[in-house]
Amino acid sequence: MKLRSIQVLRGLAALLVVLFHIRSLEGLGIAGNGATEQTLTGGALTNGYAGVDLFFVISGFIMVYVTDGMRHGVKPAADFLFARATRIFPVWWAFAGFMTVYIFAAHGTEGFGMASQGVPAVSYLVRSFLLQPQPAFPVLGVGWTLVHEMYFYIAFTLLMLLPRKWLPALIGVWGLTIIAGTLVGYAVPYAGTYRDLIFYPMTMEFILGAAAGLAVTSGLVWRAGVVTLGASLWLAVALCYQGMETEFTLKWGRVLWFGLPCAVLIYGVASLEARGRIAWLIPAAAGLLAALGVYQMFGLHEASPDALRRDATLLSTIVGGIAMLIVLWFGWLLGQGAPALLLRTQPFFEGILRRMVRLGDWSFSLYLIHMIVMSAMRRIFDLLGKIDALAPVFRLGHEGPLDNVAFIVACLASSLVTAALTYRFLERPAIRFFSKMREQIFYQKRDLLEPA
Template sequence: MIAPPGKPDQGPAERLLLVQMLRAMAASMVVVHHAQHDAEAVAAHLGLAFTRGDLLPWLSGVDIFFVISGFVMVHASANLFGRVGARRVFLTRRLIRIVPLYWIATTIYLAVALIAPRVLNSDAPSLWQIIASYLFIPFMRADGFVQPVYSLGWTLNFEMLFYFVFAAAIALPRRWAVAAASAGLALLVAGNRYLGPWPLPLGFWGDTIVLEFALGMGLALLRAQGLRLPGLLRLALIAAGFFLLHLDLSAADGGVVPQFLGYGIPAAFIVAAAVLGRETGRPPVFERFLVALGDASYALYLLHPFAIRALGQLEARTPLGALLGPWGFVALAYLAAVALALAAHRWGERPLLDRLRRLGSPAR
């Protein structure tokens, strides 16, 4: 049976290892999606047939990320709700966490676009597009996509909206803050749907996908109130979540429901299974690797295109492509992306964040 709610959590946020593992999985899903896209080019170059593996809609890893993000913002802010100066502390933490690596990735992308534009197969961006990309402002590119110069940043444009909505509510007590932030997101979506469509950037931010943040916030409230689910029910949630994702009800080629329902609800089932259980102590070796990859999941998400594209260029110029074949390319591209992310996190991202956090800490 379901464990009854216990004493509400008021202490410092604990680190949930299952959430880190889930982050690793979500980032890996995105990598597999993009690796298969480049594998199609490898197969065409070699004159081979290649059929994508569609066991899951791999980009739904983004939806899992958004639900996790909603959960983590509430869970990690347990000591900030209702405090004077909470907005500044919260936004400082989030900007330090998100901005540096994204700006670095964007700058590298622009440098490659300047030095070797054929590698990226994209038009040169305008000065406004570059500025808007660095400032997380959605805009429409020449190809018709509402994406920044470094296209993976489209998810961060949603994240930044969520952070500012959440920051606006964080001075309230936790339950009221979650309600206010969720209402703000819902009003934005409803306004865009029934009074719009609104022009950019509001039209972009008014997508139903932002409601996935609210799902995560709701899960955080349930955990904070002491709700814990038994193992069999959590396994059922995982099975239901992946089954619904496998059905791919929000597919671009004929999806029958909005992304929030087709991907967001199943993602919430999976995240609920991870966060509404009890931690089991130090995990085995493989699970510790997944935790480490979860710690590096932001680097994995942002940097994997560089590893994939570099490997694609190598395969196009050497016998490696014929030796591995398209599925061998997918496997090697994933391993290369993981290696790059772990190295970048260990020797670049983590030291940089530690330094910035010390600089951003209030004087004692």
């Protein structure tokens, strides 16, 4: 059974990453035109990379959730790994292949030398396509997270060889192993070797998600609405207040700062759906959006003074909390005095939910394709920005916000449209094809395994 609430969070995670990279490209465009203005996509979007942390936690949750009730053993484990690998690799190979052709066409074989940091080109490409750890980012940079995803899947497959009742203890041992690796000095900001991959601190986010999955599938649901509201504000605080990246931030800092609120949020929303109380997402979303919106108006970024970021975060959180209370209050009033009017709002919110679920469906394609699309969009803006008559709209760094708004809208719209088309004509057909193949190979009822 597909959890719509988790699909919503998957869509949110993808949007955070897209907006984070829009900010990066906006900054490069401004600098390339010799301007010094701040990007319009600053504020909490400076920390939009936290979408990756949310993805990792969702992955851990989904692995536990979709295998609940499944038999453990060699055949179920092989079935599980086949489903996960065929969900990732076909789409990854399509985009990695595109980037390989592009790099070769634009730079020749020397282009792979620039990308691989000295690793032989053939070895670099093989490891990129197979999602194996190496010192350089894969041929498509965002694929570094898929290296970790495949490691998660393989490790969880091994856990499925043992009885299900052992799973909580095994996941606990896995977490303690990562902590032990940090204590002996194995933790690094980027996993370039197999040892780095095994002891990478952000794997703890997968484990946190798995713990949330164990709690929900075991029926340990407590105050799901309040937990969801609190976790939403907690995540807003993390997105707003987090400042400059440090070595600690790139290791355990991300786990503590973003992984924990994401895990609590996933536990909350999944518990709400299990109890049929998904309407609590409305005040949670209102509070999160209000807090982030207020923080954006301060125009701060990661290098802003700590006191300014702290005070702005405090005010934004208060506003977000008030927004939640207002929504809850109006919902209670309408429920008491005009229930028919309250019911009339259901189609509106159902429509929003369907759109966010659809965005969650596109999220894997969106994650892989957005940098390709937005890099092309930046080139278009660079070319059109050289025409003086078009400079107010296309020359990043031009006086006024019109150029920034046009770039943000163009990048976001083109990425979403391309992701929707990719999902429709590449990803979904691949899902159906390999699902049928899986049925033929394993001769068992198809399980609804969604991408993490």
